Amino acid sequence: MNEISTNPTEKTSQRVLPRLGRILAWVALFSLLVVVAMVLLQKQQGPVEVGQKAPTFTLTTFDGQQIGPAEMSGKVVLVNFWASWCKPCEQEAADLESVWRYYQPQGDVLFLGIAWTDTETASLEYIDRFDITYPNGPDLGTSISQAYRTTGVPETYIIDKNGNLAYVKLSPFTSQAEIKAAIDPLLGP
Amino acid sequence: MKIKRYLFGIMLTLLLGLLVAGAVSAQQPTPSDDQVNAIAKQLYCPVCENIPLDVCPTTACAQWRELIRQKLADGWTEQQIKDYFVQQYGARVLGTPPPKGINWLVYLVPPVAILAGAYVLYHAFSAWKRPIQKDNLQPTTTEPPAETDPSQDEYIHRLEEEVRKR
Amino acid sequence: MVANLGYATLVITFLVSIYGFVAAYLGVRRNSPALVDSARNAMLLTFPLLSITALSIIYLLVNGHFEVQYVTEVSSNSMPIYLRITALWGGQAGSLLFWSWLMSAFASAVTLRKWDRDREFLPWVILVSLVTLTFFLLLSIFVENPFVSFWQTPTGNITTAMFQPAGTTLFIPQDGNGLNPLLRHPGMIIHPPMLYLGFVSFVIPYAFAMAALITGRTDDRWIRITRRWTLVAWLFLSLGLVLGGRWAYDVLGWGGYWGWDPVEIAAFMPWLTGTAFLHSVMIQEKRGMLKQWNMLLIILTYDLVIFGTFLTRSGVLSSVHAFAQSAIGPLFFGFIGLTFVASLSLLSRRWNDLKSEVEISSWFSREALFLLNNLLFVGILIVCFWGVIFPVISEALGIVGQSIPALAGVFTGQKVTVGPPYYERATAPLFAGLLLLMGIAPLSAWKYSTFKTIGRAAWKPFGASLLVVVALLLVGLRSWPALLGYWLCAFVAFVIIYEFWRNAWSRHNARDENLLLALWQLAGKNRRRYGGFIIHLGVVLMALGIIGIELFQTETQGTIPQGGEISLGQYTIRFDSLSVFDTADGRNVARAVVSVYKDGKYVGELHPRRDYYYESQQPMTLAGVRSTMEDDLYVLLVDWQPLSTAAATFKIYHNPLVNWLWLGGFVFVLGTLVAAWPAKEPEMLVASRSVPEASKA
Numbered sequence A: 001m002n003e004i005s006t007n008p009t010e011k012t013s014q015r016v017l018p019r020l021g022r023i024l025a026w027v028a029l030f031s032l033l034v035v036v037a038m039v040l041l042q043k044q045q046g047p048v049e050v051g052q053k054a055p056t057f058t059l060t061t062f063d064g065q066q067i068g069p070a071e072m073s074g075k076v077v078l079v080n081f082w083a084s085w086c087k088p089c090e091q092e093a094a095d096l097e098s099v100w101r102y103y104q105p106q107g108d109v110l111f112l113g114i115a116w117t118d119t120e121t122a123s124l125e126y127i128d129r130f131d132i133t134y135p136n137g138p139d140l141g142t143s144i145s146q147a148y149r150t151t152g153v154p155e156t157y158i159i160d161k162n163g164n165l166a167y168v169k170l171s172p173f174t175s176q177a178e179i180k181a182a183i184d185p186l187l188g189p
Numbered sequence B: 001m002k003i004k005r006y007l008f009g010i011m012l013t014l015l016l017g018l019l020v021a022g023a024v025s026a027q028q029p030t031p032s033d034d035q036v037n038a039i040a041k042q043l044y045c046p047v048c049e050n051i052p053l054d055v056c057p058t059t060a061c062a063q064w065r066e067l068i069r070q071k072l073a074d075g076w077t078e079q080q081i082k083d084y085f086v087q088q089y090g091a092r093v094l095g096t097p098p099p100k101g102i103n104w105l106v107y108l109v110p111p112v113a114i115l116a117g118a119y120v121l122y123h124a125f126s127a128w129k130r131p132i133q134k135d136n137l138q139p140t141t142t143e144p145p146a147e148t149d150p151s152q153d154e155y156i157h158r159l160e161e162e163v164r165k166r
Numbered sequence C: 001m002v003a004n005l006g007y008a009t010l011v012i013t014f015l016v017s018i019y020g021f022v023a024a025y026l027g028v029r030r031n032s033p034a035l036v037d038s039a040r041n042a043m044l045l046t047f048p049l050l051s052i053t054a055l056s057i058i059y060l061l062v063n064g065h066f067e068v069q070y071v072t073e074v075s076s077n078s079m080p081i082y083l084r085i086t087a088l089w090g091g092q093a094g095s096l097l098f099w100s101w102l103m104s105a106f107a108s109a110v111t112l113r114k115w116d117r118d119r120e121f122l123p124w125v126i127l128v129s130l131v132t133l134t135f136f137l138l139l140s141i142f143v144e145n146p147f148v149s150f151w152q153t154p155t156g157n158i159t160t161a162m163f164q165p166a167g168t169t170l171f172i173p174q175d176g177n178g179l180n181p182l183l184r185h186p187g188m189i190i191h192p193p194m195l196y197l198g199f200v201s202f203v204i205p206y207a208f209a210m211a212a213l214i215t216g217r218t219d220d221r222w223i224r225i226t227r228r229w230t231l232v233a234w235l236f237l238s239l240g241l242v243l244g245g246r247w248a249y250d251v252l253g254w255g256g257y258w259g260w261d262p263v264e265i266a267a268f269m270p271w272l273t274g275t276a277f278l279h280s281v282m283i284q285e286k287r288g289m290l291k292q293w294n295m296l297l298i299i300l301t302y303d304l305v306i307f308g309t310f311l312t313r314s315g316v317l318s319s320v321h322a323f324a325q326s327a328i329g330p331l332f333f334g335f336i337g338l339t340f341v342a343s344l345s346l347l348s349r350r351w352n353d354l355k356s357e358v359e360i361s362s363w364f365s366r367e368a369l370f371l372l373n374n375l376l377f378v379g380i381l382i383v384c385f386w387g388v389i390f391p392v393i394s395e396a397l398g399i400v401g402q403s404i405p406a407l408a409g410v411f412t413g414q415k416v417t418v419g420p421p422y423y424e425r426a427t428a429p430l431f432a433g434l435l436l437l438m439g440i441a442p443l444s445a446w447k448y449s450t451f452k453t454i455g456r457a458a459w460k461p462f463g464a465s466l467l468v469v470v471a472l473l474l475v476g477l478r479s480w481p482a483l484l485g486y487w488l489c490a491f492v493a494f495v496i497i498y499e500f501w502r503n504a505w506s507r508h509n510a511r512d513e514n515l516l517l518a519l520w521q522l523a524g525k526n527r528r529r530y531g532g533f534i535i536h537l538g539v540v541l542m543a544l545g546i547i548g549i550e551l552f553q554t555e556t557q558g559t560i561p562q563g564g565e566i567s568l569g570q571y572t573i574r575f576d577s578l579s580v581f582d583t584a585d586g587r588n589v590a591r592a593v594v595s596v597y598k599d600g601k602y603v604g605e606l607h608p609r610r611d612y613y614y615e616s617q618q619p620m621t622l623a624g625v626r627s628t629m630e631d632d633l634y635v636l637l638v639d640w641q642p643l644s645t646a647a648a649t650f651k652i653y654h655n656p657l658v659n660w661l662w663l664g665g666f667v668f669v670l671g672t673l674v675a676a677w678p679a680k681e682p683e684m685l686v687a688s689r690s691v692p693e694a695s696k697a
Helices: A008-045 A087-106 A120-129 A140-148 A176-187 B002-027 B033-040 B059-073 B078-089 B101-128 B148-165 C002-029 C033-062 C069-074 C081-089 C092-111 C122-143 C186-201 C203-215 C221-251 C262-287 C291-314 C328-350 C366-403 C420-443 C451-475 C480-511 C515-525 C527-552 C659-676
Strands: A076-082 A109-115 A136-138 A155-159 A165-169 C149-152 C158-161 C554-561 C565-568 C571-582 C587-598 C601-606 C609-613 C618-622 C624-627 C631-638 C647-656
Touching: A008 C328, A008 C366, A076 A087, A076 A140, A076 A176, A087 A109, A087 A176, A109 A120, A120 A136, A120 B059, A140 B078, A155 A176, A165 A176, B033 B059, B033 B078, B033 C554, B059 B078, B101 C366, B101 C420, C002 C033, C002 C092, C002 C122, C033 C069, C033 C081, C033 C092, C033 C122, C069 C092, C069 C149, C081 C092, C081 C186, C092 C122, C092 C186, C092 C203, C122 C203, C122 C328, C186 C203, C186 C221, C186 C262, C186 C291, C203 C221, C203 C291, C203 C328, C221 C262, C221 C618, C221 C659, C262 C291, C262 C366, C291 C328, C291 C366, C366 C420, C420 C451, C420 C480, C420 C527, C451 C480, C480 C515, C480 C527, C515 C527, C527 C647, C527 C659, C554 C565, C565 C647, C571 C631, C571 C647, C587 C624, C587 C631, C587 C647, C601 C624, C609 C631, C618 C631
Parallel strands: A076 A109, A109 A136
Antiparallel strands: A076 A155, A155 A165, C149 C158, C554 C647, C565 C571, C571 C587, C587 C601, C587 C609, C609 C618, C624 C631, C631 C647
């Protein structure tokens, strides 16, 4: 039970070793808690929020075009995450295309479709089916969706002319009016 | 009349032939399911976590398996297909993290930790080891002479009985 | 009304629980046995109260009270009664309450034991148990309340609340969503309760360990008290793991039993430290050594239980098993912080008090081998823990990388999967090492053994095991991992049989007892040792099955028309017919009939099925399996192509030796029962004798 060590050198070495061990143990525990806390906080955070700076990205469309921050600056950008295997996405596909055709002539609105974890053939077939004309491209390496911290499809993020996130929709749009109501305030003077 | 029967015979044969050909081709698509599975086994569904691609039941996974089949038909090698999946969907489709950057830690930390533990144990053993005292310790075999065993057992047994009685 | 009753008892239990640990603490501080007794009564009271709560939920589930949100989530009209009862643990809220119920049961059981010798432990055991119970009740009351109901506002919106909000009326859905189809399997009925029993019951040894640290009674007492508890807790955990594997094999349809999913590993980790503890505790009992290490192990076991539960339920880990993310994450994190910090502080404070005169005389002594066993178990733990935590660390570093652009290149934060290849490759040599130790350790003696003495004892089983290897080589087996694995299994099995035989024979000779009776008496007098042997035998059988299926599984898949055939090795299956129909309990069933031929001979008929549940829109494949001790032929109906009577796709797995895994599990449990069975008389502490070592436990 209570053993008293008689040898003085033994005593100091015993004291040093436990101290090192103690420090290591506390450091390990602390780091574990910090790491877990960080991830927990991020998971609790959810997707990127309105008002924050929208994460920048470059999209390579299925036609080979590169659309990056340069092409997006000064415009209202609607970023829509979808997938060909996603049934709810089909609900809003036609509406999105119609609203795009409505805004396209103005030139200051850009619609981007991001195919999330989808196969090229199936994506192209989906685009064909709904006759989508705005740029669409795959989310290579799921890097864009990770930047936006999406949790599924369909999700839509609307970025204003200054590059800040102005509107977030985590489900399919129910009508064209809803989409227009989200974009109109951002068009500015 | 004869010609009609003859033509009819040819048509029937042709139709039957097509049917058989159709049935045969419906049986085993090329590349075969097994070839697709061999690669799909090593990949993981990017959407549903930790499920290998060959058993994942979702529509997305079905599409990916068809993608593998298509690439195999185009002559791609296994490594090419895996690289394509990583490029398209990220590193998480692989079963183990690609050894790049901090991912090296995955492969280094456990062996280092275990070796460290082995060292600690070795060090502890050396510190704890005392020379064998010849008098109080006999090298004991676990082949005890069977004769002494029962007598000791007997003794213990009797002792237990005595104690129980009290 | 019943929901209100359930909630009321829940809240009362919460208050009683708080009173309990406060009273226990004050009882010690003020040296008042009356307060401590009051705390003990409080702990006793929690069980009947929570029983009412649990029974309320069961009542609501069975009677289809869909106005209660939880009932709608996990139950439905088409579910049979027994499934409605098991729906208690089918969702987050119910399973948390189930956990609390089990915990109160164990806490009460501990309360009922005789405390005369251990009065100073009592208040602290009560404190630790009740603090834990209070936390889980906190989660149930404030975050995951199973009694929350649906209310409809005048405008038609549906909200959920415990008590009726102003102006609303109770909303009663027609039907519920029903239990997840994957959970509607007999294995799934017992697996969660067993697992929870295993987790929860580890709180008792932990509480005693904490009590020992707090009171300074750092001798063996806490171990002796909790010895049987720990064994029982470990038994439940083992059973839970094996049943989980069986369920996965039967229902998940991928021909395997263990996927190295993070949630599976979260349940496996406490088992590893628990097993290490069971072994090293024997060193403390025999030699008085390693008190610090044992204390550390039991703390680690319990902390891993809590940590594992947190990982599963907080949403930090993504997994097929994980519950939906909810607000319990941060609360749970707080509890973990508290538990870990308290454990480490107490251990740290008493570290020097736990020192003992340590002496290891030889490298091959049983103490040394047990320590090696511990090293291997902890090694496997490190592999598992690192595999689970690395994706979390990688994500956390990614967050850092986002804020510090300079590091963004290294800390990409890209999601990675640490999957089966990593775990299998890393743990295989460690498990092999453990098998080897299982063979050698029974032959070594406490205090002193040399390579020679062990060799002398081992040569007969060793020789026999080599014969087995030769036999396997003659049969044509060439895979060296398999040969090594089978050799190890044979070696361990022969050592165990040899030990049994030798001791039974000498007893039979000495007392003229019938050999079987001698065996029975031996095991009876030395339950821990012989129970341990049976457990090890169980492990060997399981290893046999695991080696068979892991190294020699083959599979094939193909689409065949009716009447067509697919072959895999010696087996051929013929697609006879397919029937598609709807059942009364809301599913669409596609049932195929296939005939199985082995080496051309007809051996039976199988019925692989694909069930599609309408309400949850989930498909489920149920394999048709032909099981023998030699192998399993596992036939699945897959729907890569649409199923029709014209053509159907079948996937066949051939799993050699897999049923030895389940048999081994059964033997394993049997062995644990033998080891844990209480002796009729109090254990006699035999005075040490200088007799040649027969190593009675």
